[in-house]
Amino acid sequence: MSETSLDKAKIKFLLLEGIHPNAVEVLKQAGYTNIESLPGALEGEALMAKLADVHFLGIRSRTQLTAEVFAAAHKLVGVGAFCIGTNQIDLDAARQQGVAVFNAPYSNTRSVAELVLAEAIMLLRGVPAKSQAAHQGGWLKSAENSHEIRGKTLGIVGYGSIGAQLSVLAEALGMHVIFHDVVTKLPLGNAQQVPNLQALLREADVVTLHVPELPSTQWMIGAAELSAMKPSGVLINASRGTVVEIEPLAEALAAGKLLGAAVDVFPVEPKSNKDQFQSPLRGIPNVILTPHIGGSTLEAQANIGLEVAEKLVKYSDNGTTTSSVNLPEVALPAHPGKNRLLHIHRNVPGVLTEINRVLTQTGVNITGQFLQTRGDVGYVVSDIEGGDTAELRHLLDGVPGTIRSRVLF
Numbered sequence: 098m099s100e101t102s103l104d105k106a107k108i109k110f111l112l113l114e115g116i117h118p119n120a121v122e123v124l125k126q127a128g129y130t131n132i133e134s135l136p137g138a139l140e141g142e143a144l145m146a147k148l149a150d151v152h153f154l155g156i157r158s159r160t161q162l163t164a165e166v167f168a169a170a171h172k173l174v175g176v177g178a179f180c181i182g183t184n185q186i187d188l189d190a191a192r193q194q195g196v197a198v199f200n201a202p203y204s205n206t207r208s209v210a211e212l213v214l215a216e217a218i219m220l221l222r223g224v225p226a227k228s229q230a231a232h233q234g235g236w237l238k239s240a241e242n243s244h245e246i247r248g249k250t251l252g253i254v255g256y257g258s259i260g261a262q263l264s265v266l267a268e269a270l271g272m273h274v275i276f277h278d279v280v281t282k283l284p285l286g287n288a289q290q291v292p293n294l295q296a297l298l299r300e301a302d303v304v305t306l307h308v309p310e311l312p313s314t315q316w317m318i319g320a321a322e323l324s325a326m327k328p329s330g331v332l333i334n335a336s337r338g339t340v341v342e343i344e345p346l347a348e349a350l351a352a353g354k355l356l357g358a359a360v361d362v363f364p365v366e367p368k369s370n371k372d373q374f375q376s377p378l379r380g381i382p383n384v385i386l387t388p389h390i391g392g393s394t395l396e397a398q399a400n401i402g403l404e405v406a407e408k409l410v411k412y413s414d415n416g417t418t419t420s421s422v423n424l425p426e427v428a429l430p431a432h433p434g435k436n437r438l439l440h441i442h443r444n445v446p447g448v449l450t451e452i453n454r455v456l457t458q459t460g461v462n463i464t465g466q467f468l469q470t471r472g473d474v475g476y477v478v479s480d481i482e483g484g485d486t487a488e489l490r491h492l493l494d495g496v497p498g499t500i501r502s503r504v505l506f
């Protein structure tokens with residue numbers, strides 16, 4: 098598949114799931130005008146039909162980009178996940194098709210950490226049940242089962258960006274922090290890494306989950322893990338709905354084997370705000386249920402809108418893939434007066450030689466060249482002068498292993 102850079106007005110951006118208007122601003126400032134922004138997600142046939150003429154797609158956590166969707170999206174060049182998680186995207190299928198995927202790895206980190214900390218305080222004070230009672234005319238003034246978080250142990254599962262940020266905030270409030278991670282991590286402040294999940298569950302008063310959705314994190318908290326927790330402990334999940342088994346959690350809470358829980362993400366989430374939310378956790382006292390809003394603050398969304406749109410613009414304008422989550426990362430200088438050839442290919446021996454043979458054959462002068470590989474895919478960028486770009490494109494399509502190429506003028 099090969100393309101020359103289109104007139105910017107012809108490059109179509111589709112933004113789904115109510116992405117912040119900052120994204121549209123960034124795209125417009127960069128000269129892109131063909132932008133459609135929709136408030137909701139799309140799925141299945143409707144998504145595939147809509148993608149037929151789309152070059153760049155923006156989504157959040159709800160839109161599922163499967164191999165089938167990628168196969169139908171013939172013009173798709175790049176995807177922006179305007180969030181942290183990319184589990185909703187078949188990254189391998191995207192890579193095999195030469196579609197670059199970007200995300201915003203840090204822009205909503207703080208929002209999640211703040212929510213979790215607030216929930217820890219609310220749960221240890223039994224606020225959900227007391228507030229609900231007051232709304233109904235009740236008055237549950239009591240110190241029973243109510244505790245300060247000062248001096249309590251926060252157990253963080255997954256000490257990445259969110260876990261580490263939370264660790265710092267929690268220590269500032271006087272909590273003792275322990276964490277479990279599959280990687281050895283630099284503990285911030287006085288936090289301590291514990292040898293395994295079981296040790297964390299045994300010791301923590303508040304267990305909070307900040308792992309990505311992976312095969313290894315699927316249902317990592319089930320009946321056995323819940324029963325390893327202190328009966329006075331609380332569980333917070335603002336990671337992904339597949340990390341905690343909901344039925345055993347509901348049973349443990351209802352049976353008083355846990356003091357409380359705050360859950361922001363669910364195995365099945367409503368597709369839109371108009372759909373009904375179903376969960377066995379509904380109605381259980383001292384449970385905070387939130388509609389996947391860990392990262393949904395205006396501050397986070399505004400920053401994410403800027404960050405991801407800028408990444409898409411850089412990739413569209415000059416081929417830069419810095420911080421792509423699925424393609425080789427190449428940070429490229431501007432290319433004034435030169436044509437730039439972007440070539441994504443299978444990482445097999447001889448592709449660079451063959452590209453250069455084609456370039457030489459078409460009489461171009463190579464003024465700069467960059468090669469980066471990532472797993473089974475390679476990315477070669479050649480800045481060139483002279484030559485017939487139409488012929489070049491044709492010959493490049495014949496290079497064994499070519500996935501896609503673009504020429505930028």
Ligand SMILES: NC(=O)C1=CN([C@@H]2O[C@H](COP(=O)(O)OP(=O)(O)OC[C@H]3O[C@@H](n4cnc5c(N)ncnc54)[C@H](O)[C@@H]3O)[C@@H](O)[C@H]2O)C=CC1
Binds near residue numbers: 206310311
């Ligand atoms: N509720 C919400 O609205 C939001 C949810 N999230 C979720 O939070 C997740 C975490 O975000 P970040 O901290 O930015 O990710 P990150 O990638 O910086 O950190 C994840 C950490 O989990 C660790 N990890 C991976 N597998 C593990 C396992 N089996 N056991 C223990 N640790 C494991 C990793 O080594 C890493 O340190 C995201 O992947 C996303 O799914 C992120 C933002 C908003």
Ligand SMILES: O=C(O)C(=O)COP(=O)(O)O
Binds near residue numbers: 157158180183392393
């Ligand atoms: O950033 C993430 O991974 C999130 O879960 C936030 O998702 P959202 O953009 O709110 O659909």
